[in-house]
Amino acid sequence: MLKLKYLFLGLTFLLIGCKSAQVSKKITKQLNSSFFNNQFTGVLIYNPKSNDTLFSFNADKYFTPASNTKIFTLYTGLQYLPEKIPAFKYTIKKDTLTVLGTGDPSFLHSYFKDSTALKMFKNYKNVTLIINNIKDEKYGPGWAWEDYDTYFSPERSSFPMYGNILTVDFEKDSLINPKILKNNVKFKKSNFNRAYCSNHFFYQPNNKKLKEIPMVMDSLLVTKLWNDLLPNKVTIKSNSIKKMEHTAYSIPSDSLYKRMMLESDNFLAEQILILTSSTLSDTLNSTTIRKEILKTQLKDLKQQPRWVDGSGLSRYNLFTPTSFVQVLTKLHSEIPKDRLFNFFPVGGKLGTLKNWYEGNPTPYIYAKSGTVGNNYSLSGYLITKSGKVLIFSFMNNHFTTKTNDVRKQMQTVFEFIRDNY
Template sequence: MLNIKQKLNSSHYRYLYKSLFISIFCLILFLAGCSSSPLSKFSSVSTKEPFETSFHGLVVIDANSGKVLHSTNGDKYFIPASNVKIFTLFAAKKMLSKKAPALKYVFRNDTTYIKGTGYPASLHPYFNDSLGVFFLKKQQGISLSLPQNEIPRFGPGWAWEDYDTYFSPEINDFPLYGNVLTAYPENEKRIYPSILNDSVYVKNNPVGREEFSNTFYINQNNNDTLTIPFITAPIFTKKMLEDVLKQDVSISKVFPNSEPQILEGIETDSIAKRMMYVSDNFLAEQLLLMCSSTLSDTLSSKKTITHILENELSDLKNQPRWVDGSGLSRYNLFTPESMVHVLKKLYEELPSEKLFALFPSWNRDGTIETWEELQKPRYIFAKSGGMGNTYNLSGYLKTKSGKILIFSSMNNHFRVPSSKVREEIELILMSLWERY
């Protein structure tokens, strides 16, 4: 029979063994979870070279339940670059009809008064939309009304030296030809619009256009299709309209005080999809102007942004600093949580098939229009956004089991090639696809 001291020792050892067993079991579960968790891969990114001195955020949620699966720096502000276009898409879906408003018009006596809505597709090199031209050719007298407010040709915080680059066309109320000169490399170079033929010089020059005049330069040995923004102005819009309509167009400072009719253009989704697939900055900015045209006669990106933030997105936990439609500005500041919030709203309000069609596929090489991984169906529907020292990716992930996840990976201030960041993002997304 054990004495009291022996009983105490026996109980003490049983307690130690039990505690040790529980500790080992918990440690095994913890290590197993760490080794299998795809999100643990991200947690280590910011502590390993070459990412330890840069800034990274990631939020992943279940699209249907809203459950947060992971959040690192989710409430911190990042420069979003072209991820802003997700908010622009949201605004367009909320404020524009199925068909975009091409122009507003009023018949008065023998004159058709017209005013711009910011519609970007008229005679655009990609859309080649002539609906407005066909309508105006039927009119006997045409008067182009000036916008009620001054529309800045560039967005706030845009880089001034980009004035002649393809991705930085000017913003205006009545765009034509995408607000760019297009030079096609044929046997004899073809210029579009042709009204600018006499303004193009074949000459090796460090810039494609003079900064303050519509004087263009094309290098003699160039064999690519070039797009160079032209300077917009009401008088130049008038000349381009007269050139294509083959009739006089007058300019009016006053639009008749009558309820205008709206000429419908192409489908809004066609414009939005092109914006998302090729990250078209011009289309993004003009979409915001079109949205403001549904509120009043004042065309203003700021007016659209204020309306969306105060109404449709008043429930955002982290209100962004949102200054343009394209993301060209470094003034923009958004959090991964805000990106996921808007993506979830879109998911709840649109059928999945229609929504995912608006987002390009993505792999480590970046945004792609054709999905070539035959061994698996499309599973990443996302918008990327990059500029110097910045790369972000936000969108939807359809997992192997069919579950839909919403994610936002935002990465700023790194000094390595963007390809390194994309590789890390791909590892995480592939692990999520496999596990969930």
Template structure:
């Protein structure tokens, strides 16, 4: 009798689940077969986080330009490679001289993270020598738009970034410039650009009052000069570190960088996190080293091999499938406690880039990363259904000509169906 009751209960449970999936499938098929989706490419995969059962699948094996959904892979790489505290400097102290090199740590005096661990450490030493040969990467990622050089989201990569590699300019009521090293390089006049293309000459109209955030051109000499301006002392340079064992100085909590990267879709932090991860792995700051390592070791069982060329998703050369995204999200769900994981991702209607989107009734039901480039919009993450069950999803939309707001609106309709039905 007990066996019969158990089998009957199991049958009812399976039937109910099958009925829910059928309702979701019919609703999604109706939406995706509409004329709105006729001239674009769309891929969808939704799975149950607990059972791993597929709830809905459409073109999930096909490649899409992910935009900032790429940061999900960057987050995974950083969580696998980095300790709780970010390595901020490596150094060797010989006699009365401190030789130091960057780790790629983006938090060093970052305008929003504001970590001063490295600065305070350097201030304690009289004779400083900066070594930069461990940075073996390009300033820009492959496929980045060249004419984005003046916009905050396209700051250059470097081995020892300072102030997020951007100049912050505002009036309060006098002209305020950070880093102060660049104060004499700011002209108060109207110009079509925020900065010269080939030099660190910046423009700030006299009538402007808000803060302008503009990337500066990095170089070893510029890094040295900014440091000297901050420390009020000379900084020497050397081509290589001494042969002694390097020591590591640790700085900010890693989660503060992960939250900033995911909530604000901070491209600079994403790129630098790959450099820091590569440095921990190999002692060389090169993003390709960590990307290759993660794909060949931690993600070798992905059903489709991604084309992963940067940390931020600025490049249209990146190619990922919805199955790729869901697989990594699934691994993150296993790797990181749910409360911490959901705090790293933007919450619909509550935080980050989703603060005004995908709003829940009383509490968030979406914890996800959006990704947008012109004519492309993707959203991948976690959905908490009204039943309490967690779904892992990836919606990837490429090459549409309608507005992104309309694309999001239609996506929200499908997400609400998942929330209310499953």
């Protein structure tokens, strides 16, 4: 009986080895095709249950990750933030409420519509709001200057309002939000949606799409926005050395992570890092939190990344496929599968992967994509037809072909793995 058991185990390992070799051979052949000749590609595919590397190619080389960076941001938020987002820190003295921003992006955001601050501020005669407790510049290092007026590049701040963007909704009779800026919006032929360093906005008369334009979040605008909400109640002041005694909380943290990942929302990603820094200090500094987690929870990374922002907008970011697989493995071991997969875009169904990697018939890819000019990467989880969960990172840099052509090549690889391993 014992001999039969060992024979069965031996045959099982042999079968697994044959499948691994078959998959490895297929991927190698694909990567050796002429399509990949003039680009830089790295792949790592890992089986966490058996602790086996199914395939590795340039896995320890550094790549421009684009929005794959948000995987590290997700991990950081999950490590430091509580179940609900810290909306702001505050202290009360008689009829005056003093508030210190934490970077919570949900306040009056078009999707979250959180009103925690508004409801609380109404209960006090005077509100002192401190917003200069942030060391981050409004834009991240290496961000393209010409993106200042684009929806995907709002300014970072300590007390965001309305997602730090102005919205023009043409389907609702050109409804402008926040309304107080209505007179700042003009019909004008312009190559930009907003004047540089100024809250004067432009849109084309024949443009019928929803327009989202970043605002300049200086103290003048914040004062104007609060005077519109609560006239003559909120005063903007410089940073206080006094320690805040309490913390108010807003939306569930998971809802913030999910929105960031599904929509690849750069603003939410940046603010999540700022938020996590608020758990270490009243001074907000995303650099501090990145350094802290890299020397603690992520000190075992085989290759330490060059990590400069939360969103991946910067081309200064450099990560390896191995680093992504290591962090994805940590997430897989620390978080229940249903909750974890709920954060990620789903192939053929949800988020940025809605039009790619469709399952047959059920979804098999749960992953974060990263796209910036001439670069496309995908890192996450692949479920095979045999029920195995594989962790992968497939990174492509410096190609001159169409991004969709790269996706097609990758999809061929993923489908083969799904069906044959």
